[in-house]
Amino acid sequence: xxxxxxxxxxxxxxxxxxxxxxxxxxxxxxxxxxxxxxxxxxxxxxxxxxxxxxxxxxxxxxxxxxxxxxxxxxxxxxxxxxxxxxxxxxxxxxxxxxxxxxxxxxxxxxxxxxxxxxxxxxxxxxxxxxxxxxxxxxxxxxxxxxxxxxxxxxxxxxxxxxxxxxxxxxxxxxxxxxxxxxxxxxxxxxxxxxxxxxxxxxxxxxxxxxxxxxxxxxxxxxxxxxxxxxxxxxxxxxxxxxxxxxxxxxxxxxxxxxxxxxxxxxxxxxxxxxxxxxxxxxxxxxxxxxxxxxxxxxxxxxxxxxxxxxxxxxxxxxxxxxxxx
Amino acid sequence: xxxxxxxxxxxxxxxxxxxxxxxxxxxxxxxxxxxxxxxxxxxxxxxxxxxxxxxxxxxxxxxxxxxxxxxxxxxxxxxxxxxxxxxxxxxxxxxxxxxxxxxxxxxxxxxxxxxxxxxxxxxxxxxxxxxxxxxxxxxxxxxxxxxxxxxxxxxxxxxxxxxxxxxxxxxxxxxxxxxxxxxxxxxxxxxxxxxxxxxxxxxxxxxxxxxxxxxxxxxxxxxxxxxxxxxxxxxxxxxxxxxxxxxxxxxxxxxxxxxxxxxxxxxxxxxxxxxxxxxxxxxxxxxxxxxxxxxxxxxxxxxxxxxxxxxxxxxxxxxxx
Numbered sequence: 310x311x312x313x314x315x316x317x318x319x320x321x322x323x324x325x326x327x328x329x330x331x332x333x334x335x336x337x338x339x340x341x342x343x344x345x346x347x348x349x350x351x352x353x354x355x356x357x358x359x360x361x362x363x364x365x366x367x368x369x370x371x372x373x374x375x376x377x378x379x380x381x382x383x384x385x386x387x388x389x390x391x392x393x394x395x396x397x398x399x400x401x402x403x404x405x406x407x408x409x410x411x412x413x414x415x416x417x418x419x420x421x422x423x424x425x426x427x428x429x430x431x432x433x434x435x436x437x438x439x440x441x442x443x444x445x446x447x448x449x450x451x452x453x454x455x456x457x458x459x460x461x462x463x464x465x466x467x468x469x470x471x472x473x474x475x476x477x478x479x480x481x482x483x484x485x486x487x488x489x490x491x492x493x494x495x496x497x498x499x500x501x502x503x504x505x506x507x508x509x510x511x512x513x514x515x516x517x518x519x520x521x522x523x524x525x526x527x528x529x530x531x532x533x534x535x536x537x538x539x540x541x542x543x544x545x546x547x548x549x550x551x552x553x554x555x556x557x558x559x560x561x562x563x564x565x566x567x568x569x570x571x572x573x574x575x576x577x578x579x580x581x582x583x584x585x586x587x588x589x590x591x592x593x594x595x596x597x598x599x600x601x602x603x604x605x606x607x608x609x610x611x612x613x614x615x616x617x618x619x620x621x622x623x624x625x626x627x628x629x630x631x632x633x634x
Numbered sequence: 635x636x637x638x639x640x641x642x643x644x645x646x647x648x649x650x651x652x653x654x655x656x657x658x659x660x661x662x663x664x665x666x667x668x669x670x671x672x673x674x675x676x677x678x679x680x681x682x683x684x685x686x687x688x689x690x691x692x693x694x695x696x697x698x699x700x701x702x703x704x705x706x707x708x709x710x711x712x713x714x715x716x717x718x719x720x721x722x723x724x725x726x727x728x729x730x731x732x733x734x735x736x737x738x739x740x741x742x743x744x745x746x747x748x749x750x751x752x753x754x755x756x757x758x759x760x761x762x763x764x765x766x767x768x769x770x771x772x773x774x775x776x777x778x779x780x781x782x783x784x785x786x787x788x789x790x791x792x793x794x795x796x797x798x799x800x801x802x803x804x805x806x807x808x809x810x811x812x813x814x815x816x817x818x819x820x821x822x823x824x825x826x827x828x829x830x831x832x833x834x835x836x837x838x839x840x841x842x843x844x845x846x847x848x849x850x851x852x853x854x855x856x857x858x859x860x861x862x863x864x865x866x867x868x869x870x871x872x873x874x875x876x877x878x879x880x881x882x883x884x885x886x887x888x889x890x891x892x893x894x895x896x897x898x899x900x901x902x903x904x905x906x907x908x909x910x911x912x913x914x915x916x917x918x919x920x921x922x923x924x925x926x927x928x929x930x931x932x933x934x935x936x937x938x939x940x941x942x943x944x945x946x947x948x949x950x951x952x953x954x955x
Contacts, residue, residue: 371791374757379765
């Protein structure tokens with residue numbers, strides 16, 4: 310296995326799928342000539358040409374609609390939004406169309422569409438470029454939602470998302486793009502809907518998504534020095550959720566903490582908590598807790614941003630809180 | 635589609651306009667009988683647009699429709715029995731009762747779907763054109779929308795995107811002068827939808843939407859242009875809806891004399907008179923057609939009524955592929 314960055318792994322996934330299937334194409338702002346704002350679509354234009362790597366106008370609603378329409382006629386569009394915040398402009402096409410068309414036609418059509426977008430908290434871009442809106446889409450039946458935390462998962466999940474016949478929202482993280490990790494040399498697919506145990510442990514289950522997975526792993530190492538063994542689970546696919554693996558872990562550790570970069574109110578962490586409560590209440594030895602950003606928009610200045618975002622320390626202290634009961 | 639209009643074409647267009655009219659009138663009756671599930675937006679008065687436009691389509695061409703979509707479906711040759719079954723929420727409807735009037739779809743006829751969101755279908759038409767080009771097809775996409783949708787951002791974004799990519803789309807604005815209670819002039823700057831084409835460097839034309847042959851000619855030209863790779867066009871077909879916004883609408887705020895004036899310009903009566911005057915067909919021949927149409931509608935209603943309401947279990951199917 311070789312070391313590859315998260316961004317390179319995504320680029321490989323796109324390149325391999327575009328080579329495999331001539332109906333896979335990429336569209337979005339600055340994806341061609343520039344190779345994407347964060348270089349995920351780098352050099353695709355040179356290999357696949359302007360009919361399959363489409364630099365669009367700044368028209369998020371039309372980009373999403375064009376994705377839906379082209380998917381309806383049997384192609385496999387992969388849209389890039391530069392920030393997940395910009396998906397708010399395209400919500401009608403994502404929520405009212407992509408998510409609904411299969412159901413409304415009783416299965417007559419399908420919408421094999423992938424929408425990639427980074428979550429960007431942590432680089433002082435402020436309130437309109439730093440949200441983590443994944444729970445909006447998890448809330449909506451008809452969509453699948455993916456959020457990889459490692460280069461290997463990013464590659465394997467994107468390839469599976471492109472091959473999936475449903476609309477898949479694929480959330481990356483700006484801070485992960487440069488992170489490197491081992492990626493298999495051979496064909497590498499990660500099935501949607503399968504969670505991964507990133508670290509085994511016996512004392513506490515810690516479910517973390519996206520960027521918070523690496524924070525969770527560091528927190529777990531720190532607690533391990535004190536003899537506390539935390540099991541870290543990355544759902545990888547937020548919807549459909551691999552509840553089996555999570556329940557199994559909770560039944561072993563009897564304690565749960567959930568970490569997410571999305572706000573707590575009606576957020577992803579809340580959904581995981583509620584699901585575990587419904588199924589594992591009598592297995593729990595302590596109340597479930599969650600670690601989420603503070604309930605304010607994201608500020609720019611370093612100390613303010615730090616005060617709002619989830620940190621490794623927050624995770625450590627909340628682990629202790631769950632273990633104290 | 636050939637440029638010449640044959641006698642068979644003309645009689646077929648007359649038949650299809652009558653079919654739309656009769657179908658829509660029956661929905662009123664079925665609604666009074668409590669059989670319509672949900673709402674429906676009737677196309678009465680605007681029949682010439684759908685029939686003229688869809689007659690310019692080849693078999694591989696595609697269309698996107700609107701909340702007021704029955705006319706487009708019938709003009710494109712969808713089965714009236716399955717349409718009515720959908721409107722009555724039955725298992726044999728096009729969507730098995732899950733879509734209703736606003737979501738009738740038949741991809742086998744290139745009908746990509748009616749749409750409950752004003753302006754929602756416009757970027758989808760652009761995407762369909764992008765997709766068929768990638769597949770190497772020469773299909774043209776007809777994109778129907780109302781004048782109300784021409785004030786949505788999706789309209790402007792879509793025209794721009796289609797124009798810069800020279801996509802094979804014919805944008806057909808059905809200007810029926812009222813967006814629910816909002817009069818066209820009061821909410822539309824510039825006073826013209828067709829003129830907005832100029833902003834995107836594409837042809838824009840205002841068409842008499844109550845003249846089936848005028849609509850056919852305009853759409854046929856635009857479709858030929860699109861097929862030749864010359865890009866999209868925008869047509870503004872001016873017409874009028876005779877009925878309220880939907881079958882749920884209780885209050886009519888449009889002036890009664892305006893409605894009367896437009897009824898005098900009935901696209902079906904006008905065409906009937908023209909066919910007789912030009913000796914294309916005698917009144918009796920047209921009467922025969924009208925009779926066949928009402929028989930077809932009776933059969934459609936019977937088919938729909940005989941179809942059962944869906945089993946509740948089907949509510950949980952087909953969310954995902």
